[in-house]
Amino acid sequence: xxxxxxxPRLMTPQCLQAxxxxxxxAGYTGYIDMVPQELLAGKQVVATGMRGEVQRCEQAVxxxxxxxxxAVVCSGDAGVYAMAGLLLELLDARRMDDxxxxxxxxxIPAVCAAAALLGAPLTHDFACVSLSDLLTPWxxxxxxxxxxxxxxxxxxxxxxxxxxxxxxxxxxxAMAREHRxxxxxxxFVRNAxxxxxxxxxxxxxxxxxxxxxxxxxxxxxxxxSRIAAGRMLTPRGYAGKYSLVLSTxxxxxxxx
Numbered sequence: 001x002x003x004x005x006x007x008p009r010l011m012t013p014q015c016l017q018a019x020x021x022x023x024x025x026a027g028y029t030g031y032i033d034m035v036p037q038e039l040l041a042g043k044q045v046v047a048t049g050m051r052g053e054v055q056r057c058e059q060a061v062x063x064x065x066x067x068x069x070x071a072v073v074c075s076g077d078a079g080v081y082a083m084a085g086l087l088l089e090l091l092d093a094r095r096m097d098d099x100x101x102x103x104x105x106x107x108i109p110a111v112c113a114a115a116a117l118l119g120a121p122l123t124h125d126f127a128c129v130s131l132s133d134l135l136t137p138w139x140x141x142x143x144x145x146x147x148x149x150x151x152x153x154x155x156x157x158x159x160x161x162x163x164x165x166x167x168x169x170x171x172x173x174a175m176a177r178e179h180r181x182x183x184x185x186x187x188f189v190r191n192a193x194x195x196x197x198x199x200x201x202x203x204x205x206x207x208x209x210x211x212x213x214x215x216x217x218x219x220x221x222x223x224x225s226r227i228a229a230g231r232m233l234t235p236r237g238y239a240g241k242y243s244l245v246l247s248t249x250x251x252x253x254x255x256x
Contacts, residue, residue: 001071002078002107003034006194010113015105019071026060027073027083028053035073044068057086064100077109081130081158111156114189114217117199119231121187121219126154126234131161131168138168145172149179154225154234157218161209169218170209176220180204185232187219188212201232 001018004010019025019039025032026046044063048056056072063070074082084104091097115122127148133141148155155176160169176184182205190198190213200211204220212218225234238244 001073001105002082003031003073003075004108005076005110005113005192006034008036010108010193012105012107015107018105019073022069022071024060024063024068024070025073026056026063026070028056031073031075034075053083053086057083057090061087061090061094061096061100065096075110076113077107078104079106080109080111080128110158110192110217111219113192114156114187114219117189117192117197118187118201118219119228119233121154121185121221121225121232121234122156123236124154124222124224124234126156126222127151128156128158130158131165131172132159133165133168141168142171142175145175149175152179152222152224154222155220157212157220159214160212160216160218162214166209169212173204173207173209173220176204180220180223184223185221185225185227187221187232188216189219190216192217201227 001015002012003015004012019035022043024044024046025035025040029047029049032040032045032047046056046059046063060070060072072078072083072087074084076082078084087102091100091102111122111128129141129144129148130136131141145155157169157172173186182203184204186202186204186207188200188202188211190196202211219232221232222234225232227233
């Protein structure tokens, strides 16, 4: 179940209703804290720390199989770098798909929250890549990054930098500079729609890895991306087909 980026106002009514009606809620401790606490009253709560995702999903499956309506909550969208996939893997590996009614409720993913704060960086083709090599070898991630940059996608980066992983984002920015002009916009959004929100726009030439952490989304523009009205823009192509500039006759006359 998707909580969205963190602001309760951005949780969908569908997800809100599902949490209200379930009897148990499972999730990462930080995500449980994002649930309005009044919704948790009287419910069984299964909370685990970082890297405890298998444990909490196992407990959630066991609860659901025993007849307890259970919600597994995730920030952003449950199907984007989140628990929907692991739950399906568990149900499939244990052949429990007939024992548990499984449903994914969508939400606003972190990349869309970050994009909204930056302006309109994703209005043309883009690629999302997680820089975490905990489950995916860095060699695989690096190949995907290079291909996405060569194809001129806007690049949205999840899990860009942690205390342990301090070099991957630096390498990614270096790769981007090989394929993008120096003035390509790069956006850094931390804690989108949460307390402590911070939005930063830089030229790719000036972007640094220490501008991001695990609570950040980094967006590197395509070759067509630019700054427009102080925001990050990747044009869809309308200016090449339509006139977007008012002609003299269409310009409103100033009041005399």
